[in-house]
Amino acid sequence: MTDYKIAPSILSADFARLGEEVDAVLNAGADMVHFDVMDNHYVPNLTFGPVICKALRNYGVEAPIDVHLMVNPVDELIISFAKAGATYISFHPEATENVDQAIQLIKDQGCKPGLAINPETSLNCLENCLKNIDLIIMMSVNPGFAAQSFIPEVLQKLERARELITQCEKEVLLEIDGGVKVNNIQEIASHGADVFVSGSGIFGTENYQETIDQMRQELSVL
Ligand code: DX5
Ligand code: ZN
Numbered sequence: 001m002t003d004y005k006i007a008p009s010i011l012s013a014d015f016a017r018l019g020e021e022v023d024a025v026l027n028a029g030a031d032m033v034h035f036d037v038m039d040n041h042y043v044p045n046l047t048f049g050p051v052i053c054k055a056l057r058n059y060g061v062e063a064p065i066d067v068h069l070m071v072n073p074v075d076e077l078i079i080s081f082a083k084a085g086a087t088y089i090s091f092h093p094e095a096t097e098n099v100d101q102a103i104q105l106i107k108d109q110g111c112k113p114g115l116a117i118n119p120e121t122s123l124n125c126l127e128n129c130l131k132n133i134d135l136i137i138m139m140s141v142n143p144g145f146a147a148q149s150f151i152p153e154v155l156q157k158l159e160r161a162r163e164l165i166t167q168c169e170k171e172v173l174l175e176i177d178g179g180v181k182v183n184n185i186q187e188i189a190s191h192g193a194d195v196f197v198s199g200s201g202i203f204g205t206e207n208y209q210e211t212i213d214q215m216r217q218e219l220s221v222l
Pocket of ligand 1: 001009011012032036068141143144145146147148177178179180197198199200203
């Protein structure tokens with residue numbers, strides 16, 4: 001049976017109460033914290049940096065922190081996020097000149113590397129790198145904003161990525177990011193995803209426990 005993981009994106013949390021919000025989703029059964037870093041350069045939005053990640057660790061958050069860098073360049077922030085307690089660090093391959101070097105940098109800093117693939121980006125970049133990474137973030141919206149609609153064409157890419165992971169015989173998490181809700185999580189899982197980022201789909205609901213329970217219920221029939 002697949003070990004499905006739910007990763008709430010704190011982009012849709014109440015930032016004035018961030019520690020409590022993260023505790024609430026973890027207590028409700030979330031597996032990891034998805035941390036969307038935007039720089040108003042690679043994407044047209046600006047969010048938060050390493051000090052916030054460090055603040056969550058200092059607050060007592062022990063769950064894996066899944067840092068999704070939507071920034072250009074990536075190298076300096078990789079080092080800062082590793083020092084701030086990140087577990088996974090993922091970046092977009094088009095945001096750096098040397099993808100292999102950035103992957104190696106993440107490993108050297110003691111973190112797990114991931115690559116984030118935009119809806120329009122081909123999977124070719126995975127062919128050389130798959131053996132060296134622990135996570136693929138398959139974007140099902142264009143990066144930059146929470147609460148966009150899931151792009152259904154990405155389901156096919158998800159299947160292909162799952163095939164590549166199987167062929168590679170390495171344990172690589174296949175995370176879907178963007179527009180994931182209770183009502184589509186089952187279909188997405190059936191196309192090969194095993195980690196589900198959900199921002200507005202969790203933080204936008206009244207009762208996080210109920211929402212995460214419903215997501216697990218949807219996944220349990222697969
Ligand atoms: C988009 C981010 C996503 C997104 C998730 O650029 O990478 O993590 O905010 O939010 P929802 O689940 O609301 O689409
Ligand atoms: Zn993300």
